[in-house]
Amino acid sequence: MDLESGSQKPASGETERVRCLIIGSGPAGYTAAIYMMEDFKKQAARFGTEIRFGIATDVDFTGKTRRVVIDENKFVDADTIIIATGATARYLGLEAEQKYAGMGVSACATCDGFFYKQKDVAVVGGGDTAAEEATYLAGLCNKVYLIVRRNVLRASKAMQAKVMNTPNITILWEHQAIDLYGENGVEGAVLVKKKGTPREEIVKIKIDGFFLAIGHTPNSDAFKKFIDTDEIGYIRTIPGTSKTNVPGVFAAGDVQDPHYRQAVTAAGSGCMAAIDAERYLSEISK
Ligand SMILES: Cc1cc2nc3c(=O)[nH]c(=O)nc-3n(C[C@H](O)[C@H](O)[C@H](O)COP(=O)(O)OP(=O)(O)OC[C@H]3O[C@@H](n4cnc5c(N)ncnc54)[C@H](O)[C@@H]3O)c2cc1C
Known part of the structure; x- marks a missing residue:
């Protein structure tokens, strides 16, 4: 059908x-x-x-x-x-994900990673897929932020070690993306650190690509x-x-x-x- x-x-x-x-x-x-x-x-x-x-x-x-x-x-x-x-593919449900679909937002690093050679990107997720996609992108991109909601990764020990040992991956623990910005495509993401706690703080990162890896x-x-x-x-x-x-x-x-x-x-x-x-x-x- x-x-x-x-x-x-x-x-x-x-x-x-x-x-x-x-x-x-x-x-x-x-x-x-x-x-x-x-x-x-x-x-x-x-x-x-x-x-x-x-x-x-x-x-x-x-x-x-x-x-x-x-x-x-x-x-x-x-x-x-x-x-x-x-x-x-699962998305976070942000309006910005739709606004920038095909203009910096992707749910498939192996499919779209090539377009971000030598650029800075972020991957959202804390499981094996996120860890895998982050290390894959680290081989192509200048810098990879891994945005993790909790203070631990759900990924296997082997994948965690791979992520930790990749110098151009920065893990942003206890961060959640709440918006994206940019003129003609993604130029950055707005994150909140420790969402829902008294220590909540807004953080902005400059990125060209925003990859969802949350399943x-x-x-x-x-x-x-x-x-x-x-x-x-x-x-x-x-x-x-x-x-x-x-x-x-x-x-x-x-x-x-x-x-x-x-x-x-x-x-x-x-x-x-x-x-x-x-x-x-x-x-x-x-
Ligand atoms: C952003 C992005 C880029 C990608 N780029 C690449 C790439 O470069 N190279 C590559 O190899 N792969 C790529 N992929 C992956 C590729 O698109 C998928 O692996 C492929 O489309 C899967 O094919 P499929 O036939 O199994 O399912 P789909 O292509 O998802 O097709 C399933 C179809 O079934 C319909 N459907 C769902 N439920 C029902 C229902 N109950 N009744 C009737 N119809 C239904 C859906 O609407 C859809 O039309 C990409 C994926 C994404 C998200």
Whole structure:
């Protein structure tokens, strides 16, 4: 189901029957529909994929035919399903994050770090991802501030040691970002030290890039009644496959990938899901 284009069938209250339903329209979903790619969406359509608007709001995987509820009132019954709904990066919720989106604010250091070569940047977070992203950026940037809300890092001991031993990383303990400023992009961040205490103080840092590393939320809520996930919500697949705990239901891309979350790895797993679904369909038609 695609959010951007396509027809509206089935109508409210109606059920449609398909062989394979792909939920999600990112690299994983479109690759599952095609297999090679130039322009994902156009090519998926050229290979006969029907692209529709809609959100999968609920599922029923009790029967042999898998049922997906779209927008709470339309139903698609499918022999096989590929879940490719991605994961959403978490933000702090500051207005400035939206204002400077793509102009200095990023939720992916490995994707956007290159644009900040020799510049000063800040990373928000205290876990393994934040520590990893800070050390990655330290290799590219002049200076990296790591903004940590508490007075300890949640990252593993090994990652903590890496951060502490990287000379161009400065950890700002017990700081929280409350705003960003700049004319045509981020030029600095406003932080508050020891928020909520009598010793609260406002600090400004000059930076060109502001990286969020406070986690991702996998878009798996609609499937959790039937599909096994880890404690964060990433769909568990059988290692080396796209198979979930429900036969005929496969998962691809960021929704099942807590580690890499890249377009190219999502596309690779979309291809795996396409092959797994195809094999499943030929098995059940024997
Ligand atoms: C700022 C940024 C820059 C990046 N740059 C790079 C880069 O340079 N190189 C790289 O390899 N990767 C990059 N990435 C990562 C890359 O974008 C993701 O890894 C990739 O898009 C994941 O693909 P996906 O198909 O799994 O999910 P997504 O691309 O997230 O697609 C999932 C789709 O499913 C839809 N969806 C969600 N829930 C439902 C539902 N219930 N029903 C129907 N549809 C639903 C979503 O709206 C979305 O359209 C970047 C990410 C970010 C945030």
